[in-house]
Amino acid sequence: MATLSLSLTSGCRAQKPWPLWNSYANQFIDQQGRVIDHGAVDRTTSEGQAYALFFALVSNDRARFDKLAEWTENNLAGGDLTQRLPAWSWGKASDGSWHVLDANSASDADLWMAYTFCEAGRLWHVDRYRTLGKTLANRIAQQEIVLLPSGTTVMLPGSQGFHPSATTWFLNPSYTPPSLLEYFARQNPQGPWAQVLAALPEIVRTSGGFAMDWMAATQDAGIGPSAPPMTVATLTADQKAPTPVGSYDAIRVYLWAGIADPHTPQVSQELASLSGMANFLSAGAVTPPLKVGPEGQVIDSAAPPGFSAAVLPFLLASNRKDAEKVQHDRLTATLDEKSGLYGRSGLYYDQNLALFALGYEESRYRFEANGQLRLKWK
Numbered sequence: 001m002a003t004l005s006l007s008l009t010s011g012c013r014a015q016k017p018w019p020l021w022n023s024y025a026n027q028f029i030d031q032q033g034r035v036i037d038h039g040a041v042d043r044t045t046s047e048g049q050a051y052a053l054f055f056a057l058v059s060n061d062r063a064r065f066d067k068l069a070e071w072t073e074n075n076l077a078g079g080d081l082t083q084r085l086p087a088w089s090w091g092k093a094s095d096g097s098w099h100v101l102d103a104n105s106a107s108d109a110d111l112w113m114a115y116t117f118c119e120a121g122r123l124w125h126v127d128r129y130r131t132l133g134k135t136l137a138n139r140i141a142q143q144e145i146v147l148l149p150s151g152t153t154v155m156l157p158g159s160q161g162f163h164p165s166a167t168t169w170f171l172n173p174s175y176t177p178p179s180l181l182e183y184f185a186r187q188n189p190q191g192p193w194a195q196v197l198a199a200l201p202e203i204v205r206t207s208g209g210f211a212m213d214w215m216a217a218t219q220d221a222g223i224g225p226s227a228p229p230m231t232v233a234t235l236t237a238d239q240k241a242p243t244p245v246g247s248y249d250a251i252r253v254y255l256w257a258g259i260a261d262p263h264t265p266q267v268s269q270e271l272a273s274l275s276g277m278a279n280f281l282s283a284g285a286v287t288p289p290l291k292v293g294p295e296g297q298v299i300d301s302a303a304p305p306g307f308s309a310a311v312l313p314f315l316l317a318s319n320r321k322d323a324e325k326v327q328h329d330r331l332t333a334t335l336d337e338k339s340g341l342y343g344r345s346g347l348y349y350d351q352n353l354a355l356f357a358l359g360y361e362e363s364r365y366r367f368e369a370n371g372q373l374r375l376k377w378k
Helices: 019-028 046-058 062-076 107-124 127-143 178-187 193-198 200-204 229-233 251-259 267-273 275-282 305-317 321-333 348-361
Strands: 089-092 098-102 145-147 153-155 168-171 215-218 222-225 298-300 365-367 373-375
Touching: 019 046, 019 348, 046 062, 046 107, 046 348, 046 373, 062 107, 107 127, 107 178, 107 373, 127 145, 127 178, 153 168, 153 193, 178 193, 178 251, 193 200, 200 267, 251 267, 251 305, 251 348, 275 305, 275 321, 305 321, 305 348, 348 365
Parallel strands: none
Antiparallel strands: 089 098, 145 153, 168 215, 215 222, 365 373
8 A cells, every 4th residue: 555645634733742642652663653562572463553543543643644554454454455354463473474473353453443544534534544444344344243143233353263153152342332333333324333332231231340351142141251262162071161251351341431422322321331340449449450250259459550541531431530530640650751651561552541541531532422533633
């Protein structure tokens, strides 16, 4: 994909510097536009590329956006994002070469990428990005969204590997941000998006009021918490599946609900179903739980700073301002002034959660009720 013109649309207001985005880019994005997770043997994921594209748009960082888009297309999609969904994992192979390590897709990254391309096309008036986003969305609908026998429409976590038997489907609640689903439901009313959004409360809901990393839909038992599909797949006949948990994936469910416009369909129901987290933090907890069981039992309370960031918009949306201040203070106390990143180790995932949460709190972006972006610079 040829790099597009770097000129910005006339009439845009100057964007104030975003120190956290600049620190993140300096630490994790190379000159080619590759997002590098240094804590995971320098691998690159489609998630990292998708998130960085979104933050570059929020920051009006067109030059970096173009590089991110070009690297993603050339390296994760064989040079053409109109022909295939991006591979989720790219990095160093055992023979020392660098290439795609796992060609399967990750639907959350695909969804964020499709959305961001569509909105970049609208906000920067770039037809190619707009049409590329629509093409990706159509491919997601074809390859990653399924109708269950129960009549529920869901988005699978990827195009392969999450429907291991005729009666079982694995789901990841954090892969379905309501704002993005509503956006595509408005863009394509004939598509499956409104039905996926309508199913969201059922996918998120658990008896303990905490989101789970993984859910399983079965023909007999409906939708309920599950151990990770890769763990379930390796069990022998005499082994019992581990306890389902809410942890690194699930923390994004609170974030997506918190940053959504409150009038977005299903958001009020989703916030209500997550009362376990709101109540736990309102009871004086200094940190969110790192790991929670399906009945609401806290298994590990020592969450990293990114978890505190992720719950900030959620607590505000839930009218828990005192608890929000506790988490905001905790996050602020972890800022490394030298690196400009959060946490002693400045880990990749923590910074992504902080960029979403603090960018929202600083009003750098908002989602409208129809899912469109409202940006400070526009």
